[in-house]
Amino acid sequence: MSDSDSSTYSKGPMQHALKLARRGSGQASPNPMVGAVVVKDNHIVGEGYHVYSRRHHAEVIALHKAGELAQGADLYVTLEPCSHTGRTSPCINEIIKAGVERVYVAIRDPSPVVNGKGIQFLRRAGVKVFEGLCKEKALRLNEDYFHRVQTGKPFSTLKLALSLDGKIATRTGMSKWITGEKAQRLVHRIRFRHDAILVGSKTVRQDNPALDVRSSKSNQIVKVILDSELRIDPNARLFRSQDPVLIFHSCRSSLRNSRIPTSCELIKVGRGTGGLDWKEILNELGKRCINSLLIEGGGEVAASALGTNFLQRMLLFYAPKIIGGEGVSGFGSLGVSRLSDAYQVSFSRIQRVADDFLVEVRF
Numbered sequence: 001m002s003d004s005d006s007s008t009y010s011k012g013p014m015q016h017a018l019k020l021a022r023r024g025s026g027q028a029s030p031n032p033m034v035g036a037v038v039v040k041d042n043h044i045v046g047e048g049y050h051v052y053s054r055r056h057h058a059e060v061i062a063l064h065k066a067g068e069l070a071q072g073a074d075l076y077v078t079l080e081p082c083s084h085t086g087r088t089s090p091c092i093n094e095i096i097k098a099g100v101e102r103v104y105v106a107i108r109d110p111s112p113v114v115n116g117k118g119i120q121f122l123r124r125a126g127v128k129v130f131e132g133l134c135k136e137k138a139l140r141l142n143e144d145y146f147h148r149v150q151t152g153k154p155f156s157t158l159k160l161a162l163s164l165d166g167k168i169a170t171r172t173g174m175s176k177w178i179t180g181e182k183a184q185r186l187v188h189r190i191r192f193r194h195d196a197i198l199v200g201s202k203t204v205r206q207d208n209p210a211l212d213v214r215s216s217k218s219n220q221i222v223k224v225i226l227d228s229e230l231r232i233d234p235n236a237r238l239f240r241s242q243d244p245v246l247i248f249h250s251c252r253s254s255l256r257n258s259r260i261p262t263s264c265e266l267i268k269v270g271r272g273t274g275g276l277d278w279k280e281i282l283n284e285l286g287k288r289c290i291n292s293l294l295i296e297g298g299g300e301v302a303a304s305a306l307g308t309n310f311l312q313r314m315l316l317f318y319a320p321k322i323i324g325g326e327g328v329s330g331f332g333s334l335g336v337s338r339l340s341d342a343y344q345v346s347f348s349r350i351q352r353v354a355d356d357f358l359v360e361v362r363f
Contacts, residue, residue, distance in 0.1 A: 013076040020049040026192040030289035032145040036062040040073040071099035080109040083118040106138035144292040153282040154293040157313040167327030182354040188214040194294040200301040201227035210237040234259040274304040303332035314361040
């Protein structure tokens, strides 16, 4: 049945499934966020969403809650059910076993081990499958997962806190705090939703950030440091948590800096324009199934990331402060000599955050 066939049915259950899926934000990775709803006689009789630590997929949770009522019911799921054995058995087996009559799938799973196989298997088993209901919303919901599966690299976001004139620190390096408390809380919610956070070694030396998340997170956040010469302070705050730490460097010596904690993983990469090779870094993170990467600067890292064309988004928090020409610019040198060489961007969202405002840029 074609995608258009699904448009004649109510979007309500699928929209509810999408809301459920968002509850897994920051806790489903490396898997995608998925929500599922079982409907019988126009009533929801079972629902579920996926959290990685709980193992079971959304469809299975919803079907278990529905119990015998799943027989002859409709299943709405935000992503194609899996047909392979991984940490759990295939969801399609549970769907068929439950006796579901119709399955509404928002969008296919692009993973090579799925990608239409689940839908095909269900149809062969006599289950009616409809595709495309709320497809665009389902795509945006898991844009990081889709990007990583299709490109081999994480969906990358650059986040900066800036004064109104584009500075991230004063001439003395003072940067705490440019933005207000509400914006800082929002940044931690943004961190919560990401798999990894990246900064340069200069930021570690100057700010000594913990790179933590101020809320419960069942999945650890990976801390990624760009440190070409392995000069990082072994007593830095970022080492005090149990989160994994990856340090990318370009040292020629194969000897490990004995000061760096042995729990850290050192990864040697080549050099690119303006620093370490971003393509190698992102490919390595992609191999580790890191779906989303939050890049937090400083200025040299921001300029380097922007110059590679590997960014998918920027989140720029502007505070009502003016620091002046002596301050540290949010972006290092980009080699722009003419206006025609400037990076042209388009705003996708502007949001007031107390006294600050957030500008979202999409590439």
